[in-house]
Amino acid sequence: MGIPTFEASDLDQGGKSARVVNCVLALKSYSEWKQTGAAGTWKYSGIFKAQSYGSGKPFMRKNSEPFMKFPRSSSLGSVPDADQRPYDDLGQEPSEASIGHSLSVLVHTLLSNKKQEEIPFIVEAMLSKITEEYQRRLAGQNELLRTTTEGTEVCSTDKPLSGSSSCDVKEPEEQESEEASRSINLEKQCSPKVNCRQLKGKLSNQRMLIEQQQMNIQALKHTLHITKEGMLCLQMKYQEEFYNLGKHLQGLGHAASGYQKVLEENRKLYNQVQDLRGNIRVYCRVRPFLPGQPNGSSTVDNIDEGNITMITPSKYGKEGRKFFSFNKVFAPLATQEAVFSDTLPLIRSVLDGYNVCIFAYGQTGSGKTYTMTGPKELTEDGLGVNYRALTDLFLLSNQRKDVISYEISVQMLEIYNEQVRDLLATDGLNRRLEIRNSSQNGINVPDACIIPVSSTSDVINLMDLGQKNRAVSSTAMNDRSSRSHSCLTVHVQGRDLTSGSIIRGSMHLVDLAGSERVDKSEVTGDRLKEAQHINKSLSALGDVISALAQKGSHVPYRNSKLTQLLQDSLGGQAKTLMFVHISPETEAIGETLSTLKFAERVATVELGAAKVNKDSIEVKELKEQIASLKAALARKEGETDHSQNSRSSTPERTKITSGGSSPCQHSWHSAGNFSNSQRQFCEGGKKSSITRRRSLDLHDLRRHSPPWTPIGTPAQNGKDDDKESISGDWVDQVMLNKHDGINKDENFSGLREFPETFYQKHSRGPSKIYLEQPYIRTPFNKRDNQVVEAQRSRSEMASTDDSDDLEAATSDSSDPDLLWQSNLPTMSSHPKIPGPNTKKSNPKPLKATEARSLIPSLIPSPARKQLNGVGPATNRPARPGVGVDGKRKSGHAK
Numbered sequence: 001m002g003i004p005t006f007e008a009s010d011l012d013q014g015g016k017s018a019r020v021v022n023c024v025l026a027l028k029s030y031s032e033w034k035q036t037g038a039a040g041t042w043k044y045s046g047i048f049k050a051q052s053y054g055s056g057k058p059f060m061r062k063n064s065e066p067f068m069k070f071p072r073s074s075s076l077g078s079v080p081d082a083d084q085r086p087y088d089d090l091g092q093e094p095s096e097a098s099i100g101h102s103l104s105v106l107v108h109t110l111l112s113n114k115k116q117e118e119i120p121f122i123v124e125a126m127l128s129k130i131t132e133e134y135q136r137r138l139a140g141q142n143e144l145l146r147t148t149t150e151g152t153e154v155c156s157t158d159k160p161l162s163g164s165s166s167c168d169v170k171e172p173e174e175q176e177s178e179e180a181s182r183s184i185n186l187e188k189q190c191s192p193k194v195n196c197r198q199l200k201g202k203l204s205n206q207r208m209l210i211e212q213q214q215m216n217i218q219a220l221k222h223t224l225h226i227t228k229e230g231m232l233c234l235q236m237k238y239q240e241e242f243y244n245l246g247k248h249l250q251g252l253g254h255a256a257s258g259y260q261k262v263l264e265e266n267r268k269l270y271n272q273v274q275d276l277r278g279n280i281r282v283y284c285r286v287r288p289f290l291p292g293q294p295n296g297s298s299t300v301d302n303i304d305e306g307n308i309t310m311i312t313p314s315k316y317g318k319e320g321r322k323f324f325s326f327n328k329v330f331a332p333l334a335t336q337e338a339v340f341s342d343t344l345p346l347i348r349s350v351l352d353g354y355n356v357c358i359f360a361y362g363q364t365g366s367g368k369t370y371t372m373t374g375p376k377e378l379t380e381d382g383l384g385v386n387y388r389a390l391t392d393l394f395l396l397s398n399q400r401k402d403v404i405s406y407e408i409s410v411q412m413l414e415i416y417n418e419q420v421r422d423l424l425a426t427d428g429l430n431r432r433l434e435i436r437n438s439s440q441n442g443i444n445v446p447d448a449c450i451i452p453v454s455s456t457s458d459v460i461n462l463m464d465l466g467q468k469n470r471a472v473s474s475t476a477m478n479d480r481s482s483r484s485h486s487c488l489t490v491h492v493q494g495r496d497l498t499s500g501s502i503i504r505g506s507m508h509l510v511d512l513a514g515s516e517r518v519d520k521s522e523v524t525g526d527r528l529k530e531a532q533h534i535n536k537s538l539s540a541l542g543d544v545i546s547a548l549a550q551k552g553s554h555v556p557y558r559n560s561k562l563t564q565l566l567q568d569s570l571g572g573q574a575k576t577l578m579f580v581h582i583s584p585e586t587e588a589i590g591e592t593l594s595t596l597k598f599a600e601r602v603a604t605v606e607l608g609a610a611k612v613n614k615d616s617i618e619v620k621e622l623k624e625q626i627a628s629l630k631a632a633l634a635r636k637e638g639e640t641d642h643s644q645n646s647r648s649s650t651p652e653r654t655k656i657t658s659g660g661s662s663p664c665q666h667s668w669h670s671a672g673n674f675s676n677s678q679r680q681f682c683e684g685g686k687k688s689s690i691t692r693r694r695s696l697d698l699h700d701l702r703r704h705s706p707p708w709t710p711i712g713t714p715a716q717n718g719k720d721d722d723k724e725s726i727s728g729d730w731v732d733q734v735m736l737n738k739h740d741g742i743n744k745d746e747n748f749s750g751l752r753e754f755p756e757t758f759y760q761k762h763s764r765g766p767s768k769i770y771l772e773q774p775y776i777r778t779p780f781n782k783r784d785n786q787v788v789e790a791q792r793s794r795s796e797m798a799s800t801d802d803s804d805d806l807e808a809a810t811s812d813s814s815d816p817d818l819l820w821q822s823n824l825p826t827m828s829s830h831p832k833i834p835g836p837n838t839k840k841s842n843p844k845p846l847k848a849t850e851a852r853s854l855i856p857s858l859i860p861s862p863a864r865k866q867l868n869g870v871g872p873a874t875n876r877p878a879r880p881g882v883g884v885d886g887k888r889k890s891g892h893a894k
């Protein structure tokens with residue numbers, strides 16, 4: 001290898017120790033050369049030549065001990081293996097003192113056998129080498145120290161930020177390798193300057209990087225801080241907004257519930273206003289498409305509470321949409337229950353003594369029967385208004401039974417081809433019935449069967465019977481089309497168990513015939529006739545509605561049986577509801593629009609505030625007295641006429657009064673469901689059709705009644721109304737007989753004082769009388785009252801013309817009549833009725849029947865009084881229907 005050698009003897013002799021040193025240095029140099037990884041051949045350029053130190057023999061150590069103890073720094077060679085380390089005998093590393101001692105021994109040994117002149121060179125060389133060595137070591141130590149300090153600094157700053165920092169706690173192996181590399185680095189640092197510079201450069205780069213990173217971290221920290229603050233701020237804001245939102249929502253919720261309340265209140269107020277104004281309520285119901293129908297597009301665009309928007313083809317309007325407003329609109333899917341629930345309050349008022357009328361209007365097949373009765377196959381859910389109404393009436397009457405005792409009875413009528421038929425008659429005679437608008441007991445068709453009912457099953461049985469009897473015929477539009485108007489009338493009479501007052505209410509539930517145009521239903525012959533009658537009656541209904549809407553002075557009720565039947569409900573003070581039905585099909589749009597327009601007109605009609613039919617016991621008694629007096633008067637007249645025209649009895653009259661088998665007698669007698677008093681409703685036929693009329697109130701009086709005597713001269717050429725108008729005679733006479741303190745004969749003798757001739761002789765016409773005689777309310781006894789009433793009636797009769805005959809059947813009387821009567825001058829206050837001036841009054845001899853027929857029409861109904869502003873005044877104005885000048889006013893009996 002070219003390393004200088006020495007021998008062991010060189011060590012012993014002492015003088016040739018330079019060879020040893022030279023060899024050691026050469027080895028060291030070689031070792032360093034090797035460690036730097038230099039390529040090529042190593043060449044030693046030591047200061048001592050082997051030859052110059054001795055005999056040319058290689059320098060060999062004589063005693064290895066001192067070398068064994070000499071510390072080997074890393075700079076002198078590679079790190080020896082553990083087993084090669086110079087440990088002392090105890091296996092411990094040599095101390096500084098022992099090292100110093102070994103060196104001095106070594107130096108002493110080296111120099112001991114040297115020549116004096118060689119020693120300075122050797123020492124100098126050794127010292128320079130040692131100095132160099134120590135300087136290098138110091139520099140290395142310094143560098144190490146600095147690096148360690150910086151590392152510690154970086155570590156202290158980096159530690160919290162980065163988990164992978166160089167100062168992290170490391171595994172022992174890692175630490176070892178790090179230490180090794182550090183020592184190598186130190187060696188590198190210690191060895192070539194270039195490496196040191198590179199390391200420094202690297203370090204400074206790293207430092208810069210770290211500084212940069214620290215700055216970034218600081219910036220990030222700052223950003224984080226700002227973000228945190230922002231977040232906090234946002235959170236606070238959010239919380240505040242959330243709170244405000246909550247408050248807002250609370251407010252909105254409050255407002256919404258308030259709005260709902262206001263809406264509810266508005267609706268109530270609206271209904272109250274309508275009630276006060278007596279408006280007819282109109283509910284619209286849209287029929288769904290039927291199963292099996294082609295699912296075309298519906299003509300209904302939108303339904304919103306009480307509003308409905310229709311899609312119209314361009315020929316019906318430019319905009320293609322038409323808007324209608326009603327009290328309520330039921331969508332196609334509305335259930336029977338929902339429809340009824342809106343009707344319920346109205347129906348319940350029947351028990352409070354109101355008259356109620358509910359009628360279903362609409363084109364054929366639009367669902368009228370469905371609403372009023374239900375579908376063909378009746379289920380509990382499908383039950384219509386009729387069943388539900390009666391069920392509810394029973395329920396409520398039962399709830400009130402401790403306070404009021406109710407009697408509920410029903411009639412079922414049909415108007416077919418302008419003829420009124422009794423749908424509950426079982427005799428199959430199909431008798432024509434007359435309509436009388438008498439407010440005495442609310443029974444307008446007294447000759448029809450009135451069947452008491454006490455449960456829903458009674459009602460169902462009756463309706464089944466009615467439906468079977470109803471005229472049903474097939475048309476092209478609806479095979480179940482009803483070609484008649486049907487009317488189920490429920491009569492309710494309640495007696496207050498404490499006060500004894502009587503409440504009377506009635507309810508008409510009317511299923512009108514289809515309103516479609518005749519041409520569309522493709523009918524001819526009998527069907528055409530039916531359709532014409534239907535259309536005529538519906539247009540009469542329209543005329544009545546128009547007249548009422550315009551508050552016309554004349555309302556043409558008598559133009560059809562339908563309007564006559566509904567007169568009390570349409571013109572009286574009843575609560576009236578119309579269900580208008582429409583179909584959704586496009587083909588029906590024309591009919592639908594005219595139906596809706598008609599319904600809108602109906603909604604504008606004001607009937608006046610509804611009035612309760614409630615009589616106290618006294619009023620009831622007084623009313624009965626009036627009735628009895630009227631009857632007595634009429635009867636007296638009859639007797640007179642009979643004596644005068646004993647030959648004029650007609651077969652027709654005899655036929656009517658003789659009665660016959662009651663049409664409903666058989667079926668309902670046998671049922672055994674009804675009490676005796678109830679049964680009397682339909683027993684009348686045994687006596688006469690006339691006697692049935694008043695039996696509702698006064699059936700208990702029958703026992704005292706004298707046998708019916710046919711009255712002498714019926715109206716031979718008179719109308720049916722004339723015949724009917726004498727109907728109350730039997731009952732009224734009973735009342736007369738019953739009257740306390742009045743001897744029957746006396747009574748009649750008293751009345752005899754006012755025979756026909758008396759009036760013809762003495763009556764000057766009511767206007768004259770009333771104008772001349774001031775009204776002074778003075779006490780007068782009942783008998784006088786009767787007499788005066790009779791007198792007054794007769795006086796008035798004398799001045800009426802034949803046109804009143806028409807109105808007689810629709811006239812009525814009620815409690816205000818009594819008040820009016822009580823203001824009449826008594827006979828005692830007017831001992832002398834001004835004598836008749838035959839020239840002035842021009843009395844025309846009246847037939848008894850004519851006179852009788854006019855009796856009711858002369859007594860103003862409450863409605864009339866209200867309309868005319870005439871109440872129970874102390875100064876009596878001109879007689880209703882008669883002007884101050886004594887002329888009769890035109891128009892209907894007002």
Ligand SMILES: Nc1ncnc2c1ncn2[C@@H]1O[C@H](COP(=O)(O)OP(=O)(O)OP(=O)(O)O)[C@@H](O)[C@H]1O
Nearest residue numbers: 287364365366367368369370375478481482513514
């Ligand atoms: N709201 C509804 N829901 C389901 N089906 C209905 C509804 N309304 C009507 N219908 C059905 O439509 C058809 C015709 O109805 P409905 O007989 O009641 O009409 P209408 O107006 O009484 O006819 P008409 O004038 O000929 O008596 C029936 O089959 C009925 O079941």
